[in-house]
Amino acid sequence: MRYSVSCLVTRCLCLAALLSVFAGGPLSLRAAELPDKIDFNFHIRPIISDRCFHCHGPDNETREAGLRLDLPDQLGETVDEEAGIKYVTPGNAELSEVFRRISSHDEYMVMPPADSNLTLSEREIALIKKWIEQGAEYKSHWSFIPLEPVQLPEVKQTDWPRNRIDWFVLKRLEQEGLAPSPEVSREQWLRRVTFDLTGLPPTLEELDAFLGDESPEAYEKVVDRLLASSHYGERMAVDWLDLARYADTYGYQADVYRAMWPWRDWVIDAFNQNLPYDDFVTWQLAGDLLPEPTREQVLATAFNRHHRQTNEGGSIEEEFRQEYVSDRTQTFGTAFLGLTLECSKCHDHKFDPISQKEFYELSAYFNSIDESGLYSHFTDAVPTPTLLLPEEDKADQLKSLNTQISAAATELQTVRESESASFEKWLANRNPDETGLEKGLVGKFTFDEIIEAEEQKRIDNLATPAQFGKMSDDPEHIDGYQGKGLKLSGENNFRTDAGGNFNRSEPFSIALWIKADHRAERAVIYHRSRAWTDAGSRGYQLLIEDGKLSAGLIHFWPGNAIGIQAKEALPVNEWVHVTLTYDGSSQAVGLQLYVNGERAEVDIVRDKLAKEITGGGATEFTIGQRFRDRGFIDGEVDELRIYIRELTTIEVKQLHDGETLNALLAKPGQDLTEEEREQLFAHWLTHHSDHYLQASGKLTSLRKQHNELIDQVAEVMVMKELAEPRTTHVLYRGAYDAPREEVTRGTPASLPPLAEGASRGRLGLAEWLTSPEQPLTSRVAVNRFWQMFFGQGLVTTPEDFGSQGALPTHPLLLDDLANQFIDSGWDIKALLKEIVLSATYRQSSLASKELYARDPDNELLGRGPRFRLSAEMLRDQALYVSGLLIDKQGGPPVKPYQPEGLWEEKSSAVYTRDEGEGSHRRSLYTFWKRTSPPPAMITLDAAKRDVCTVKRQTTATPLQALVLLNDVQYIEAARGLAVKAIEQAPEDRNQQLTWLFRSLTSRYPEDRELELLKQVFEEQLNDFRKHPENAAELLKQGDHPVNTEIPQSEQAAMTVVAQMMFNYDEVVIRR
Incomplete structure (x- = not known):
């Protein structure tokens, strides 16, 4: 079939980009200027990815004429069968429609079209023409190709390489007609490697020891010492905190504190212990899913909870929950795959083979934890799921209490079984009029009378008169179930503080008559809390949800709470007696719902309550309304009873009908059914068995002790899988409220598939990620580690190993290191040792003019790396050499010096500096507030950590x-x-200045440098002697006490010299 000219124009909208590459413009470019062998990945793909993929790439929405230039099959399709023309005809550019289009002078035929504002250079055209003539060999994108063993290249200067790294670097240099730079001085190498591996400068003692060690193992001994230092883990952690978007606050508007520092300390320990990288990754992605996971393995999963969170009023919970899932997915892509997955959130990726559907298949792995989209506004509750982190002594106490509680529960059951004989005696002599329903009654409201008080209307509490009831916005006084009742509008309420402030270890019961006039989707019957939209609104509640009664006790919804829901719908347009009882066990089975005296069948909605339900700021038991919730619209209530004990089944029946208990008490013993006897037995135990009451009180007391102790225990956000995976959908344009196709968990088709039989959870994803068959994981990791030492990776876009990312400067070296990394058991220290002991790393950062001109960015690695120390290294260096650094590892974040008022500009929080030790810790322990990061560190290019950052600007x-x-x-x-x-x-004076200079640069000053330092010192000394008040003012800066034995003018003058040296190039720049 032949295409018309107009059809071809439409179909090949971007092919002219290729054609102009192939033939457009003069093709007289000398062959010597082109590589001998054209490689699709390294020479052709970058061109068509940049100029053509927008219209002819992976994205379905922007694709023109159905043509994909990223698929080899379509490149080989026939355009003109009679003429033998294909889009690309291997070996023949003249019969390649791509070539014909870009060589055309017809403005309607040429590609890229003029209105695209895209052009191809003469060299790019020649490259693609030569590629076609050489057979147009297509390759999958380089980073998706599986790793294969790499052979060492042959080089001429065989005495230069010190390890495998150097052979690949030298080969590339020799190909370019260049030679390596000379070896750096021992002083500079020690300074370089000490900063690189510990983030601190070498001490003069370490420097002298190294300079005096002439053994062949001198360099290796230094590296081994540095890798064994606890400072190594702190240095390595800094980069990982950037990647994990670690911060000490939630972000967004309120941006309040959250305690995530235990995870930071775990990272430091993991690096120091040389946890294999595959385990390091697996624990962070799925440590909670490992068999019998340790505390550390679960703690590691906090990695996926570092995203920003909000509690801003008006925020939609599900919108932000979906945002958190998306953040985890994007971070996974950047951190471990080196891919820009975020581009696929709203549409198919325009450049890489990642579809929108695949984005959501991957996000399904991170969509099944019991979390809320909003954190607590009213409390400091930690968003669930969480891990409790008791200190050792508290852990022992909790363990002991758990044992005692279990024993007390067993004892209670034993007492119950042993009291049968005593019950039979009572049964023979029982009082039929003694119901015992006044026991534990703290709230009795009949609503029969509303008393007009001076300040506000009130309703008497017949059980505890001092704790009367109040109303807001005048509920209507109506005929109730018995006498008078209240009718609510959804905006008004009844409130009382009559004993309703129960904690989770206290049994309680609440009963009342209600009447609903419709089947409500949601309605608040009663609660003691602040606001349902606040996930941390601690307390208890009884609601109507989807027409059914729903009850719960909450520390933080949804993951730290117990909740039940009735299976049957609540009857409407009739009075219904509803009772909620709770046994103080913190278990969902301890919650019971009764409807008209009968125990309701319920579904357990949540069953993990580990912390207190009080302390959320709620002060009163409230009926009918809650802040930012749907009230009990047109609902009627009557005869409220509040008990500080768990009612028995027969007592609930008695409250409902007023006769069941009396009838059973009057019924002859021989006529009682087994069920009736059991009900009376429970009633007797509650009211008459001293042994049972004593055992029950003991159990409650132990639970209270446990509750009070565990409430002091710190928590940290972690991952914990729901019992059933949450349904995941493709979201149209990424919008939370526009679900489309339902998807299941899966990985991108362009990468190796999951192993047969692999888990479909996060653990299976982690195993897939760290499988030797996975082409990206080791390449991405090795590249980032290389970046630590050379300022840039072998792939200079560590966040993007896709089509729009940079090509590796030394692809075989990258693959060789990746292979070694896997073969070593993912040994991070071994990899770093290999790098820093290489001849490549030992090169001087000074180079010839020719080398600088040929390779200004040092991509050929022909000289040593030279770049400014990180913000953390600069500050830590200053503290370390001055003797002020507090060498203490781990712990909560600290607040060192910063200008006043910065926090107040962003939120209501006030920055209170830590005096003394807190101002002199290493920089990675500095409090990181997302909306107002430490200003000095941000000025020096520290990452803001709102998102995953793998390379700082x-x-x-x-x-x-x-x-x-x-x-x-x-x-x-x-x-x-x-x-x-x-x-x-x-x-x-010379010795003083020499010591100062050497402490900061790791070398002796030259004569001219020493003279300059002396000149500055003398000038400042004279000035401070003339103006001693200036010296006193300078020496008042900071907490460090002024030395009283050294003249202040002398101290101040030397301080100015030190200040000047902190800005000296050799002190700021790592050479």
Whole structure:
């Protein structure tokens, strides 16, 4: 079939991009300027991805004419059968429609079309033409190709390589006609490697020891020492905190504190213990799903809870819950696959073979935890799921209490069984008029009379007169079930503080008559809480949901609560007696619903209550209305009873009909059925058995102790799978309220499939990710580790290994390192050791003009790396050399110096600095507030951590120099360093300045440098002697006490020298 010209124009909208690549413009480019062998991935794909994939790539929505240039089958389709023309005809550019289009001078035929504003260079055209002539070999995208063993290349300078890395680097340099740079000095190498592996500079003692060690193992001994240092884990953790978007606050508007630091400490420990990378990843993705997981394995899953969260009024809970799921999915893609999955949230990826459906199949793995889209506004409840982290002594106490509670529950059952004989004696002499329904009654409201008080109307409490009832917005006083009752509008209420502030260890019962005039989707009958939209609104409640009664006790909904719902709908347009009883067990089976005296069959909705239900700010038991909830519209209520004990079944019946208990008490013993005897036995135990009451009181007391103790225990957000996976849908345009096709868990088809029989949960995903067959995981990880040492990865876009990302500068080296990483058992320390002991790493950062001109970005690795120290390293260096650094690992975040008022600009919070130790910890322990990160660190390019960050931006601004000069933290450090320098040799200025210089640069100053330092010192000394008040003012900066033995003018002058040195290139730049 032949296509018309107009059809071809439409179908090949972007093919001209290829054609202009192949033939457009003059094709006189010399062959010598092109590679001998054209590789599709490294020479062709980048061109068509950038110019053609938007219209002819993976995205269905933007594809023109149904043509995909990312699929080899379509490239080979016939365009003109008679003429033998295909889109790409291997070996013949003249018979390739792509070539014909881009070589056309017809404005209607040429591609890319003029209105696309896209063009191809002469070299790009020649590259694609040569590719066609060489056979047009197509390859899958380079990063999706499985890893294969790599052979060492042959090189000329065989005495240069120190390990496998160097052979690949040297081969590339020799191909470019270049040679490696000379080896860096031992001093600079030690400074370089010490910063790289610990984030701190070497001490002078370490420097002298290394310089004095002439053994062949000197370098290796240094590396082993650094890798064994606890500072190693702290340095490694910084990059991982960026990647995991770790912060100490929730983000968004309120941005209040949340305790996630135990996970940060786990990361430090994991690096220090050299946890294999596959385990490191697996624990963070699915540690909770491992067989009998340890506390550390569950804690590791906090990785997926570091996303921002909101509690802003008016926010839609499901919208933000879906946002959290999306964040986890995108972070998974960036952190472990090096892919921009976020592009597929709203549509098929425009450049990579990731469809929108596949995005949601992957997100289904992260969509099944018992979480809320909103965290608590009224309480500090930790959003569920959570892990309790008791300290060792509290853990022992809790374990002991659990044992005692179990024993007390067994004892109670034993007492119950042993009391049969006593019950029979009572049964023979029982009093038929003694119901016992006044026992434990703290609230009795008949609603028969509304009393007009001076301040407000009230309703008497016949059980506890001092705790009367109040009303808001005047509920209507109507004929009730018995006498008078109240009719509610949904906006008004009845309230009382009559004993309703129950904690989770206290049994209680609440009974009342209600009348609903319609089957409500949702209605609040009563509660003691603040607001249902607040996931942490602690308390208890009785609702109508989908026409059915629903009850619950809540610490944080949904994951830290117990809840039940009646199977049958609540009758409407009739009075119904409803009783809720609770036994104090914190278990859903301890909640019972009764409807008209009969126990209702219920479904258990939630069954994990681990912390207190009080303390949420609710002060009163309320009927009919709740803040930001649907009230009991046109609902009627009457005869409210509140008990501080669990009612028995027969007592509930008595409250309902007023006669069942009396009738059974009067019935002859021989006429009682087995069920009736059992009901009377339960009644007798509650009212007459001293042994039973004593055992029951003991159990309640132990539960109360456990409750009070566990309420002090810290929690951290973690992952925990729902019993049944939540349904996941493709969301149209990514909108939470526009679900389309239902999807199940799955991985992208462009990557290896899940192993046969693999778990379909997060653990199966982690196993898939760390499988040796997975082409991305090890490449992505190795690339990021390489970036630590060279400032950029072998792939300079660590966040994007897809079509729009950079190509690897040394693809065989990347694959060789990835293979080694897997073969070593994913040994991180072994990989880092290999890198820092290479000749490549040992090169000087100084290079010839020719090398700088040929390779300004050092992609060829012909010289040592040179880049500014990170924000954390600069601050930690200042504290370390000054002797102010508190070398303490882990613990809650600290608040060092920062300008006043910054927090207040963003929220109502006030920043209160930690004095002393808290101002001198390592920077990774600094409190990280998302809406107002530490300003000095942000100025020095620290990541904001709102999203997963795998490479920090690098800027150069005057503000950075001003921070190092004027920030109180650096002034105080300069003071400390100045005192240490003077104390080295009180009478020898040269020695003082030499010690200071060497402490900061790891080398001796040259004569001209020393003279300059002396000049600055003398000038400042003279000035401070003339103006001693200026010296006193300078030395007041910071908490560190002023040395009283050294003249203040001398201290101040040396402080200025230290301040100047903090800005010195060799101190700021890691060479």
